Amino acid sequence: MSKPNQSRGGVGGGGASGSGNNNDVYNIVLLIVDLVMLVIKFWLTIVEEIIKMFTTRPETNVAGKFVLITGAGHGMGKEMALQYASLGAKVICWDVNEQTNSQTVKEIKQAGGSAFGYVCNVVKREDILELAGKMRKDHGFIEVVVNNAGIMPCHPLLEHNEQETRLMYDINVLAHYWMIQAFLPEMLERNEGSLVALSSCAGLFGLPNLVPYCGTKFAVRGYMAALAEELRLKNPQCNVKLTTIFPYMIDTGLCKNPRFRFPNLFKLICPKVAAASIIEAQRQGLEEAAVPRHFIAVEKVGRLLPKKAMRLINDFLDTGVDSDKH
The missing domain is CATH 1.20.5 (Single alpha-helices involved in coiled-coils or other helix-helix interfaces)
Structure with a gap:
């Protein structure tokens, strides 16, 4: 057996x-x-x-669509608001300063555009969520949200006090999260829309006198890259566009003491030129765009080189920001 x-x-x-x-x-x-x-x-x-790289990308039409811009009362926020309005967009201007924000709205309307102004302190999450609810009630779907508001103190790290540093992260980074939490859900539900985040070339390269600021701008770069992957894996057919912008120094007064060894090569960028480049990147649905465009390529090549070699080039170019306290 x-x-x-x-x-x-x-x-x-x-x-x-x-x-x-x-x-x-x-x-x-x-x-x-x-x-x-x-x-x-x-x-x-x-x-x-x-x-x-060698063809012109199609640009989405923003005419008749609502575009919300934070920090619209001055600088790049104001310039983008004016240009979006000139393209026929209905611009929603948010700023903590009611007077300057109202001036932006006034100028848009005088030029025949459509604009709405709201006072909002983007540091306060509750205010953002409450105002976002009002936007949906008053205007419906917000097609484009531009996280632009930011501050840029320029001095050595050890001269930054706690309040200044915390405020920089609250405005430059955390406010972005609250804005995304307020507006992204409806974009995902409709499977359309665009989120634009203003980083900086200080989010590509580390710079003296801008240590905390660089930290905030690298954070913007990181969270946008991570969010893009999160949305892609959740829904490969997701049509919500995420665009991270890395502007060089723009002549808005935010950068108080720029330093150039070669002014003709690294001169400040005109706000109108920068705003047009940012809006073009958003309308083309680019994931990342520097102003000027080639700076992202420069950063990628720079990371392939030894640190000491890059520092030799940086020292030779001698371009940066001097302290605003001296």
């Missing part, structure tokens, strides 16, 4: 082994197919992106 049992056990074991071998072969074939597809898609994507 023992032999038949052994025979049946041998047959059963052989069947399990055969099944295991078949599974192994199947998994190997599947892996090979996946690798082949990866290589094909990889190179097709490379070719596609190279072609895009």
Whole structure:
């Protein structure tokens, strides 16, 4: 009786082994197919992106759509508000300063555009959420949200006090989170819309006298990249566009003491030019865009070089921001 049992056990074991071998072969074939597809898609994507570099991308029409801009009372916020309005957008201006914000709205209306002004301290999450609810009630869907409000104290790290540093992170970073929590859910529900975040070239390169500021702008870069991946994995067909902007020093007065060894090469950017470039990037649906555009490529190449080599180049160019306390 023992032999038949052994025979049946041998047959059963052989069947399990055969099944295991078949599974192994199947998994190997599947892996090979996946690798082949990866290589094909990889190179097709490379070719596609190279072609895009030499072609004009289509721009979405913002006419008749609501565009919300924080910090619209002055500087880049005001310039973007004026230009969006000139394109036919209905601009919603948020700023903590009622007087300057009202002036932006007034100028837009005088030029024949459509604008609405609201006072909002973006440091306060409750105020943002409450005002966002009012926006939906009064205006409906907000198609484009531009997180622009920011402050830029310029002095060495050890000269920053606690209040100044906390306020910088509250405005430059945390306010972005509250804005996204307020407006992104409806964008996802409708599967449309655009979120724009103003980082800075200080979010690409570390700069003296801007240590906390660089920290906030690197944070903007990081959270936008992470959010893009989160949305992509949650819904590969997600049509909500995320655009991170890295402007160089713009002539708005925010950067008080710029320093240039070669002024013609690194001069301040005109606000009108910068605003037009930002709006173009948003309308084209770019994930990242520097102003000027080539700065992102410069940063990527710089990361391939040894630190000491890059520092030699930085010292030679001698471009940056001097302290606003001296």
